[in-house]
Amino acid sequence: MSTFINGRKKKQCRDAYSQSVFIDFVERHQHLAAVNYPDSFEAELDIVNNVTFAKSLARRRLIHRNKLGGYSATREGRKLIDPEYVTVVSRLVDQGIHFVVCSGRQFSSEQKLFAPIKDRLLYISDGGTVVRTPEKILKTYPMETALWKSMCRMVHDELPSCDCFAATPDYCLAEDAGSRMFHWLRDSYGFDVREVPDLSKVENEDIIKFTIYHPTSCEELCSPNFIPAWKHQAKLAVAGKEWLDCNARGVSKWTGLSFLMSYFGLTSDEVCCFGDNLNDIEMLQNAGKSYAVSNARAEVIASAKHTCPPYWENGVLQVLKTFLKETTNPF
Numbered sequence: 001m002s003t004f005i006n007g008r009k010k011k012q013c014r015d016a017y018s019q020s021v022f023i024d025f026v027e028r029h030q031h032l033a034a035v036n037y038p039d040s041f042e043a044e045l046d047i048v049n050n051v052t053f054a055k056s057l058a059r060r061r062l063i064h065r066n067k068l069g070g071y072s073a074t075r076e077g078r079k080l081i082d083p084e085y086v087t088v089v090s091r092l093v094d095q096g097i098h099f100v101v102c103s104g105r106q107f108s109s110e111q112k113l114f115a116p117i118k119d120r121l122l123y124i125s126d127g128g129t130v131v132r133t134p135e136k137i138l139k140t141y142p143m144e145t146a147l148w149k150s151m152c153r154m155v156h157d158e159l160p161s162c163d164c165f166a167a168t169p170d171y172c173l174a175e176d177a178g179s180r181m182f183h184w185l186r187d188s189y190g191f192d193v194r195e196v197p198d199l200s201k202v203e204n205e206d207i208i209k210f211t212i213y214h215p216t217s218c219e220e221l222c223s224p225n226f227i228p229a230w231k232h233q234a235k236l237a238v239a240g241k242e243w244l245d246c247n248a249r250g251v252s253k254w255t256g257l258s259f260l261m262s263y264f265g266l267t268s269d270e271v272c273c274f275g276d277n278l279n280d281i282e283m284l285q286n287a288g289k290s291y292a293v294s295n296a297r298a299e300v301i302a303s304a305k306h307t308c309p310p311y312w313e314n315g316v317l318q319v320l321k322t323f324l325k326e327t328t329n330p331f
Helices: 083-094 107-113 115-120 145-158 180-188 218-222 226-230 253-263 278-286 298-303 315-325
Strands: 017-026 032-041 045-047 050-054 058-060 099-102 121-125 130-132 137-140 163-167 172-174 193-195 209-213 234-239 243-248 272-275 289-293 306-308
Touching: 083 099, 083 115, 083 315, 099 107, 099 253, 107 115, 107 121, 115 121, 121 253, 130 253, 137 253, 145 163, 145 209, 145 226, 145 243, 163 180, 172 180, 180 193, 209 218, 218 226, 218 243, 226 234, 226 243, 234 278, 253 278, 272 278, 278 289, 278 298, 289 298, 289 315, 306 315
Parallel strands: 032 058, 099 121, 172 193, 272 289, 289 306
Antiparallel strands: 017 032, 017 058, 017 099, 032 045, 032 050, 050 058, 050 272, 121 130, 130 137, 163 172, 163 209, 209 243, 234 243
16 A cells, blocks of 8 residues: 655745655555655745555655644754654554655655654655665656756746756756755755756756746746746646756656556555645546645645645644554555
């Protein structure tokens, strides 16, 4: 079975930044669960929960909040997971369930967030473009070089108020180490981010994701020209108000989950997802069982088969605890 949890919440913050973490649980022989928590900060922090269950795969995504709902923040703005989630996940792993972190974050950032149990999880990183164990990469979905470089030049020429970066499976590249985006990626998200003089001239890199950033209005700025220009050549996913992620065409979080389903011999009927945002809809629609947190966007709720309580009631945790009570496969 598979579980995917995605949470969003609104909160006034001094600095604007987004965080997104997916935790996917894959049961070694019979269950896959995934939990997905994205958190997006600007003046607002939105949290939504996505859960997907599969007979042998479980997926979970957690969103971290700033000193609210059992979450805490370090002085750099990093989010720390509620210890109760770690406890519950550990108990589920003991029951034979594998947890897969599936997020827009890079692998090293995901591991830092789940440090106490990082070696017990599987990982889907950078929005579904990299699938791995703690020790090795199982699958990547790279972008064509000409594609992401053309996107980069368009940002330079037509979106001067936006910033951007290109991600490899292990680190990302950006142009200005003094920029707000660079600072957030490195200091708040814990990314391995490296400065380059001109991103569009980078050579010999395995780029799996190209991302555009604006502190308040990324989707609004990209909608008139950028999105129409590339929506048929790449998979575009809005993440909060700050980010637009660009993957190879057809590659999404569901792609990474589908790979693990195949890897473990699962079907969609053995998958259950929880979600809150537009980039979760594909999983919610395709999973045999799916939940949207009740504070999710209307489009997300409509795409899910069930709802669970909102983040402020720890809806995702409530669902996970019911799995601990299961003595047989809940599917």
